[in-house]
Amino acid sequence: MTDVDRAGQRTDVTGPPPDVPPTVPPSLEEPHSLDASKETLEDYTLRFAPRSYRRWGTGVVATSALGGIAYLADFAIGANIGIAHGTTNALWGIAIAAVIIFVTGFPLAYYAARYNIDLDLITRGSGFGYYGSVLTNVIFATFTFIFFALEGSIMAQGLELGLGIPLWLGYAISTLMVIPLVIYGMKALAKLQVWTTPLWLVLFVIPMVYLLVSHPDSVETFFAYQGADGDGAPSFASMMLAAGVCLSLMAQIAEQIDYLRFMPPRTDANRRSWWRAVILAGPGWVIFGAVKQIVGLFVAVYIIARLTPDASATANEPVHQFLTVYEQFLPDWAAMTLAVILVVISQIKINVTNAYSGSLAWTNSFTRVTKHYPGRLVFVLFNLAVALLLMELNMFSVLNTILGFYANCAMAWVVTVAADIVINKGLLKISPTVPEFRRGMLYAFNPVGFVSVILSAGLSIAVFFGLFGSGIQPFSPIVAIVLALVLTPLIAVVTKGRYYLRRTDDGIDLPMFDADGNPSGEHLTCHVCRVDYERPDMVRCQTHDAYVCSLDLSTDKVGDHVLPAQH
Known part of the structure; x- marks a missing residue:
């Protein structure tokens, strides 16, 4: 069996549990504690940035x-x-x-x-x-x-x-x-x-x-x-x-x-x-x-x-x-x-x-x-x-050629995400308002954004290189933007938003947000790495009566911590 320490490196834990430092959040008075230094090095690369670190x-x-x-x-x-x-x-x-x-x-x-x-x-x-x-x-x-x-x-x-x-x-x-x-x-x-x-x-x-x-x-x-x-x-x-x-x-x-x-x-x-x-x-x-x-x-x-x-x-x-x-x-x-x-x-x-x-x-x-x-x-x-x-x-x-080509990819991506937030989340209410990022809560692929980026970037790049004629060639940025704006809500409506969330319940009774609407600062212990993390970073473990953090979910090769899909 393997485990994951706070910085993400996997270590053998077949014997007694490894010694770990106290799982209190690093304080302003102790900025050089072991936990704080590890997090400074890794900087919450794959996860929610907790308020104790901000x-x-x-x-x-x-x-x-x-x-x-x-x-x-x-x-x-x-x-x-x-x-x-x-x-x-x-x-x-x-x-x-x-x-x-x-x-x-x-x-x-x-x-x-x-x-x-x-x-x-x-x-x-x-x-x-x-x-x-x-x-x-x-x-x-x-x-x-x-x-x-x-x-x-x-x-x-x-x-x-x-x-x-x-x-x-x-x-x-x-x-x-x-x-x-x-x-x-x-x-x-x-x-x-x-x-x-x-x-x-x-x-x-x-x-x-x-x-x-x-x-x-x-x-x-x-x-x-x-x-x-x-x-x-x-x-x-x-x-x-x-x-x-x-x-x-x-x-x-x-x-x-x-x-x-x-x-x-x-x-x-x-x-x-x-x-x-x-x-x-x-x-x-x-x-x-x-x-x-x-x-x-x-x-x-x-x-x-x-x-x-x-x-x-x-x-x-x-x-x-x-x-x-x-x-x-x-x-x-x-x-x-x-x-x-x-x-x-x-x-x-x-x-x-x-x-x-x-x-x-x-x-x-x-x-x-x-x-x-x-x-x-x-x-x-x-x-x-x-x-x-x-x-x-x-x-x-x-320079001009490289940047002009890359612009089509960047616009397709950013406009698609912005369109999902503003149109699908805000106006149509198809996409869940709170952004979800944890494994098990999301489907592997969602065609709304994935297909939108591929089509809008691909077609605008074709326009950029003149495949549709020199008359439209200068307007490849407009092609990328318009396609991303149209395709993102269109695909969401066609699929009825069914590929956004694999689950709506992460198995934790504590509220996700505080009274001001900010992500909760409540701490829960991850049973895999034995470290405390804040509520938004945690999910209930499928095979244990405990919680698991998002990084351990990401590195779970057999998937025994991942919650099943809700039907």
Whole structure:
């Protein structure tokens, strides 16, 4: 017989029960207890985040989440779509994408903060089923290593420019340096993001203020710019092509949720700050992202219009953008130093989040499929290895194509989940209102979300590659969004919602929520690992008169703890 300890590693328990530390939740006064350190390492990878671990205030959680969007990819994206389609089309594309991302991200962020679960756990009970959401986990994990590679490439460009380090070595440095930071989970990430954000803001704002004050005519030049080929007249097709690239960032909401799941319970006392944090750090991230895209395009146009052709050749590279502006009012050595510092800080802030969130996604998928939990660190290393390979293959040179293709998958997934929450749960009342994630409570696959994502992503990708003609090709983002919005409620109505819940009763008499509607903080002991967990993470065991936690259910290879289906 095997058992599972608190961190998820399986140990032999054929003899006497192993010694375990007291099963009281780690307190703020004892943050370094054995239990607390294990949970810090694993960070509730596969399960509900209990209130005993959520010690951060709303402001700290929001700052940590927003600190992760200090990436420089937005500057490159804005510059690339502007150079390709002109300022007017790029601005409309950025605006269209921002509205779509905000609207679809809001219900997801709310569910994560309210029920303290990540987007994979939300997805399971929002139309995909226990195993069906593995598909969306792969989509999200792909996002994390694509954007890790993109940010790592930008940092390598900065190291090459400032320190003469070859690109191949810069790629390796940008990858390896995040490992010591990311393995310690939310506790380390929160401190990193809070401490580095003020410096990042100063380094970002100063050059922008200089350009606007010293070169006010650059604003007029910016709005008049019509792209590299001079044919950037307003065109809805061009706007949608630009929006499609920006919409590749839609999956960023999943990374924001990896922080938002640690929000404290919402009460009358913190209601305003709670909502403010959820909105700003959830869907609100796209407002800051859109600003950075516009700034990236603005600086690129300034460089193209005013400086030498050699400078224009690298106008879409963020490190050259900031270096060029710094050089306008600082000595060369100071400009280079500040540009490299900005690039390094930005890369660390986002890539610890990319590595962290990617490790959660891969671990979730692997554990469900194999029923074995190897620990999150294994997949930190796996995700970084894939990202490093992409960097060495120079993915930066085909950025628009990669992001445009990926956007179709991301939109199909996020819009499907958002549609299930808003339409199926909220309006039609077909989908259960409370998101369920525990094995045995859900069917293995739910066609509502699973089929919707496959069809909407598949058809929009076909449109993206021109299989339905060049006339409709720019509108692949619209195809993905419309199909996901239509198919999700349609399939739910056709199937009458019968594939959402395998059971409605988890066998526990205690209420799931407290008087304020927050997940209960009552503790129950898991009879398998002999550790206390909070009520939402527990289910009654099928073969014992006891309770079992969600992680032990996930790793139960013979299924003797799993409750039978209700008829």
